[in-house]
Amino acid sequence: MANRLPHRTPERLPEAVATLILALTSAALWAAWLGWDQHRDVHPDGSTTGPYGAWQVIGLVLTLLAPLYWAAARRHVTGAVLGITAGLTAAAYLDWSDDASGLYMIGVIMVALGSAAATALTTLAIASLRRPAPAARPV
Template identity: 50%
Template sequence: MGLRRPVLRVIGPALVSAGVSVVAWAAWLGWDQGYDVRADGSVSGPYEAWQVVGLVVTVLAAVCCTVARGYSAAAVAGTTVGLAVAACADWADDASGLFMVGVALVTVAGFVGSAVVTAVVDTLRPDRPLVR
């Protein structure tokens, strides 16, 4: 019984972080599946830069809020897993099979980005002891 409470205190915020990441992906990127063909015949997309920036800002805000509440590990783990699951679900219909390369890159970027932001925010927290 003693182990149950600390585990739930970490799993809950991690699940919330993962859920926020999945919902943010769906809101910013999930609806845009079409590629844009320019006048010169080149193709871009399916995402515009503003969509990716919106996703990053939304996820970073969620990471900052989670870390500010004292759940640093949950912020990194939940965000990383949420982005990986969202990318995998969104790109799984890729016929080339290369979607896993993209998922791996999103996973690494999600981990590194959330870990760096977590370290910065955790360092700046006013209730953080100076010596651990």
């Protein structure tokens, strides 16, 4: 008798694999939205802004919703929070670590804390909405 392995569906994906997929996806989305813009904008009055525009950060957040939903709908709550937070934190560290002042670590910590909180709340909301209704019990 042949030993048959059970068929793995995306719903049965291990949590560690989901975490890794989300970390890599988050880092790639950071690179796509924010990684290419490295220069501050100097205004006529001498003030500077940037390097990122609001539209870039909003685009990053909106495109992160798709992989977040993918994980939350499959009940990979821990993987979603850890994966997205790790991916964004690593990307921020790599992107900002050439700052000579050393203040980049404050920004990296803020990215880590903010992305963990936002991802946790959004993931829990999505996972709770996707719960099947309990079966009606006969009276």
